[in-house]
Amino acid sequence: MELAPRLNLITGDNGLGKSFLLDVAWWALTRKWPQDLNENLTSGYVARPTDVGQKATIKFSVESKTGRVEYESSYVPADQSWRGKAGRPWNPGLVVYALADGGFAVWDPARNYWRKKGNIDVQERLPAYVFSSKQVWDGLPVLVDGKTTKVSNGLVADWASWIREGKADAKRMAAVLAILAPTSGDDGLQVGDTFARLSVNDARDIPTVRMAYGQDVPILYASLGVRRIAALAYMLSWAWREHLIASQQLGQQPSSRIVVLFDEIEAHLHPRWQRAVVPALLKVVQTLTADAGASVQLIAATHSPLVLASVEPLFDVEKDKLFVLDIEDHVVTLREKPWAMQGDVINWLVSESFGLQQARSIEAEKAVEAAEAWMRGDTAALPPDLSTKEAIHAELARVLAGHDPFWPRWVVKFEKAGGRP
Structure with missing residues (x-):
């Protein structure tokens, strides 16, 4: 599987391994499995061979800050883990993984990469920040130097704090949210003018979003689709904000490269939102970083023909690829499909990417x-x-x-x- 530098879309029937490929991609970039870092996740488990008697390897190459890195890891049954060459890992840039269950994982080169003491590499930092779906909203506590520390306050508290301050963080979150939500029709998302309280016993100030019908709704009461987009906007904003702060403290230049992994990119989204989400993600990095030269690589799994139809105007065969998982003679195969515009959703449904005979019942x-x-x-x-x-x-x-x-x-x-x- 040779990934393209900008956009990579993966389709295929349920159970063929789309999530598995994204988990392996995250591991290849960070050398950690999401579930190993947060047992509250319902996905992101360690990949294990079905037959431990056969040698199992994962081999890949990664474009890092210092150039292309080749790596091979073998599964060791006695250790129940993957073992590879020891030493300082690569730096792939800022990595954000949106899991299908609503969780997120973030790897930050400024906060998670090994540091040096003199000429010695020391792995003392947290290996990554992995959020369950609940922790995205309520905050992520982790052990740091033996003490439980909240490394993120969560969407509700952070967003409320940013709005009160009214500075760069609030503007960044609002700008990212505006890009990720559809810009046509009446479904655009705007930040509400007020905070809300859920009950007399809940002292939290809950940020609100302005709905198409003109009412400010507490973000916790919004639909799953709106909350998914808000969570994505928050995780991107939080990851970049903390990366900027850490880079400044370390005297380093912020990363100009962001890798986004996204499982079931269309989940919970209305068709109008489904056809907007991929083009928006490709645009959002420049807004997030305020750097016209910043690059994004998006690797996304989808079941939606609308998602594929939405990228027809921007798909560039030099920078983008489409992959399809299928079963041939009882063996799962992954193939890169030559890009061909289908014109509408019906044609995508009956194309090889989705394999339906007809777009009917x-x-x-x-x-x-x-x-x-x-x-x-x-x-x-x-x-x-x-x-x-x-x-x-x-x-x-x-x-x-x-x-x-x-x-x-x-x-x-x-x-x-x-x-x-």
Whole structure:
């Protein structure tokens, strides 16, 4: 799997390994599995071979700050872990992983990379920041020097604090949120004018979002789709803010490269939002960093034909790739697909990327296939309950809309055969 430098989209049926590929990509970039760093996650577990008697290896190359790095790791059953070459790891830039369960993982070169004491490499820093879905909102406590420390206050507290200050952090969060939400129609997201309280016993000031109907709604009461976009905006803003602060304290230049891994990028999103999210993520890095030269590499898994349709105007075969997971002879295969614009969602559904025969219900697909078999005289292909033209016609009338484009073909054949529609 040779990834493209900008956009990489992965499609495939459920259970074929899209999340697995993203977990391995995170591990390749950070050498840590998300679940190992936060047991509250419901995903991100260590990859393990199905047959420990066979040698299992993960081999990859990474574009790091100092150039391309080749690496190979072997699974050691006795240790229940992957073992590779010891020594100082690579620096891939800032890495943000949005997991399908709502959790996030962040690797920051300023805060998680090894440091030096004299000429000696010392691995004393936290290996990464891994949030469960709840910790994204409420804060992430971790052990630092034997003491429980909150390394993030969570979306609710941090966003409220940024809004009160009214400075760069609040503006950055609002700008990222505005880019990630759709800009057409009435579904654009804006920060509300007020805070909210959930009850007399809850002293938190809850940030609000201005909905399309003009009401400010506490972010905790917003829909799953709105909360997912808000969580993404927060994690990107928080990761960059803390990276800037740490870089300044260390006397280093901030990273100009961000890698974003995103599992089920369309999850909980209305179709209008689904077709906006990938183009928005490719734009957001320049807004986040205020650096026109900053680069982003996005690796995303999706089940949505709208996501693929949305990238047609911007897809560049020199910088972007499409991968498809499939089953061939009971073996899962991963193939890079040559890019070809499909034009609309229906064409994407019936393309090799998604593999549907028709963009209809199962019953309608069966009826249309029976009708097509009857029209070409292939009676052996007719199912028992659709073995006559009358039965086929009755089923088509039941399952197809009156304006379905299949009707003209069928009616002409049906009438020629002496039928009456």
